[in-house]
Amino acid sequence: MDLFDSRIPRLEKRxxxxxxxxxLILAHLGLTEPEPWSDEVNALVRDGKKIQAIKVYREATGAGLKEAKDAVDKLG
Structure with a gap:
């Protein structure tokens, strides 16, 4: 493992x-930033494709299954 490889986990945490x-700052200011994938997730929820919406959400955000399911449940 070279020096660069050893720094990656630390940089990812930072x-x-x-x-x-x-x-937290955006939430405090009451600002929201629309995510580019959110239209696709919303459309899947509207079409009754909840599992696919969860999959797209997870791929786009890196969220775990429970977090993605909770987020999609709030949409529909």
Whole structure:
């Protein structure tokens, strides 16, 4: 393993923390940013394709199954 490979996990954690902080700031300001995949997920929910919507949500966000299911359930 070279030096670059050993830094990746640490950098991924730092990016995740930064993204979390930005999400908190946006929520505090009452701002929302539409996600490019959200239209597809909404359309799948409208068409009764909940499982496919969960799959698309997970692929787009990296969310776990429960988190994705909860998010899709809120839509429909």
């Amino acid at each position: 990016v995740a923390r930064i993204e979390h902080k930005l999400d």
